Amino acid sequence: MLQFEQPIKITKKHIIGxxxxxxxxxxxxxxxSLFEDANKTKNYVCQMPITGAYHVWTDGGxxxxxxxxxxxxxxxxxxxxxxxxxxxxxxxxxxxNPAAALTFNDKGRGMIVGSFRVVLPNDxxxxxxxxxxxxxxxxxxxNLVRPTLYKVVTACGPLMSSLESVSETRTDLIFYITDxxxxxxxxxxxxxxxxxxxxxxxxxxxxxxEIVTDGAGAGxxxxxxxxxxxMYGISCGLxxxxxxxxxxxxxxxxxxQKAANLAVITAKTKSLEAIQRTVQITEEGKAxxxxxxxxxxREKAVAVTRAEQEREVAKLAAEKANFEKxxxxxxxxxxxxxxxxxxxAGLTPQxxxxxxxxxxxxxxxxxxxxxxxxVPEVIMGGNNSGTSAMDxxxxxxxxxxVKKMNNKQQ
Numbered sequence: 229m230l231q232f233e234q235p236i237k238i239t240k241k242h243i244i245g246x247x248x249x250x251x252x253x254x255x256x257x258x259x260x261s262l263f264e265d266a267n268k269t270k271n272y273v274c275q276m277p278i279t280g281a282y283h284v285w286t287d288g289g290x291x292x293x294x295x296x297x298x299x300x301x302x303x304x305x306x307x308x309x310x311x312x313x314x315x316x317x318x319x320x321x322x323x324x325n326p327a328a329a330l331t332f333n334d335k336g337r338g339m340i341v342g343s344f345r346v347v348l349p350n351d352x353x354x355x356x357x358x359x360x361x362x363x364x365x366x367x368x369x370x371n372l373v374r375p376t377l378y379k380v381v382t383a384c385g386p387l388m389s390s391l392e393s394v395s396e397t398r399t400d401l402i403f404y405i406t407d408x409x410x411x412x413x414x415x416x417x418x419x420x421x422x423x424x425x426x427x428x429x430x431x432x433x434x435x436x437x438e439i440v441t442d443g444a445g446a447g448x449x450x451x452x453x454x455x456x457x458x459m460y461g462i463s464c465g466l467x468x469x470x471x472x473x474x475x476x477x478x479x480x481x482x483x484x485q486k487a488a489n490l491a492v493i494t495a496k497t498k499s500l501e502a503i504q505r506t507v508q509i510t511e512e513g514k515a516x517x518x519x520x521x522x523x524x525x526r527e528k529a530v531a532v533t534r535a536e537q538e539r540e541v542a543k544l545a546a547e548k549a550n551f552e553k554x555x556x557x558x559x560x561x562x563x564x565x566x567x568x569x570x571x572x573a574g575l576t577p578q579x580x581x582x583x584x585x586x587x588x589x590x591x592x593x594x595x596x597x598x599x600x601x602x603v604p605e606v607i608m609g610g611n612n613s614g615t616s617a618m619d620x621x622x623x624x625x626x627x628x629x630v631k632k633m634n635n636k637q638q
Contacts, residue, residue: 264293271348273359277605278526282359286350293358301348301358301365307373310470318475327473333436336390336478340381340401342469344409349461358460376456381409386416392484402467404451408501409464415440521541530567 234460267274268288274296275282285291286303319339321327327339340514346369384404386395408414416437423434457464474482487534566575 247321248267262293264291264298264625265289267300270302271355272298272300273355274298275359282352282356284355285348286355288614299364301355301368303350304347305365305369306343307346307369309374309376310341310343312341312473314341314473316476317564318477319473319481325557328378330381330385332388332393332478333386333389333434334389334481336481336521337392337475338390338478339473340465340469341471341473342575344377344405344464344467347465348461351461354461361460371457371462373462376409377405380413383408383413383416387439389436390474390483393472394482394486398469398472402469406465406467407449408455409467410455411449412453412455415450415452543585549571 240397264272264274264285264290266285272285272291273282274285274291274293275298276294276296283296284293308325309328310323310326311321312319313322314320318337319327321329322340327341329337329339331337348358358368363629384401385405388401404414416439419438420433420435422431424431441448442450503528508584
């Protein structure tokens with residue numbers, strides 16, 4: 229026969245223990261809904277049970293939840309719009325964070341890639357309104373923030389051309405996006421203007437949007453509508469545009485325009501270089517002319533200086549010659565006067581003898597140097613030794629001439 233064990237006898241003590249364990253387990257589970265350890269980087273909205281009242285926590289720390297439903301929101305978050313995919317016509321926005329599309333006033337199309345920062349309010353009223361209208365941070369981003377961004381970017385397109393978005397107005401685009409996110413989309417008017425196509429050179433009519441500024445709207449601009457962000461106390465900033473991707477036709481036009489602008493710049497650069505070279509050559513020519521003129525002036529100055537020196541030398545020489553002339557004349561006059569005085573006074577026998585000697589010698593030298601034949605070379609009837617006789621005859625003749633000259637002088 230089978231023997232059965234005795235049944236376990238449950239006592240009151242056992243029941244109390246089981247109840248205590250259940251209470252502890254239940255309390256542990258329920259404690260997770262009684263308190264919330266709030267993060268200071270987030271805002272919390274707690275919807276209390278039964279009443280449905282909202283409690284907002286913005287300071288962080290341990291908060292009383294009271295079995296309420298808690299939803300958290302980052303106080304500030306970075307929203308990106310960068311997902312796109314390239315196809316045969318250009319780019320298409322895709323993914324969880326699609327890029328923002330816009331159409332420019334020259335019909336060009338592009339996709340903006342970038343990000344911006346969203347800052348949520350810290351007051352109870354706005355946070356409760358956000359919770360009531362959207363229920364979660366994800367719904368807030370997808371149903372309010374992104375649609376507002378794409379609407380603003382679309383409104384910015386007609387304010388510029390695709391070529392301007394590449395260059396000078398890129399920073400203006402950042403300003404336009406930031407301002408309209410916070411204050412509302414601009415009120416604009418269409419302006420038709422005649423322009424010359426840079427590529428074809430043909431005149432064409434272009435229509436661009438112009439912001440209406442004759443009002444007292446936010447930032448001095450009139451707005452088509454109030455920004456939905458302002459209705460919830462949300463602000464946006466730090467808009468960053470990392471790139472703008474254009475469709476194929478627009479990119480081709482931009483590339484062609486860049487090439488044309490580069491050609492113009494190159495031509496202007498060469499023209500400026502030519503002008504600068506012409507100016508340089510002209511200045512060099514002027515410098516050479518001035519140098520030549522200066523050389524001529526220098527040579528002229530040297531010649532004038534030399535002429536003045538020669539004139540001074542000639543003047544001094546003339547003065548010296550005149551002085552010498554006067555000296556000689558004076559000496560001659562003095563000598564003549566002395567001679568006259570001597571003649572008048574009469575010569576002494578010694579002076580007379582010296583005078584006769586010098587006169588005779590002088591005449592003899594003159595006759596000897598003369599080519600006149602004073603005596604015949606041959607005396608007929610003489611002997612071969614007649615040379616001394618000829619000399620005697622010549623000497624006698626010379627003495628006679630001297631004597632006659634002396635007599636004339638006396």
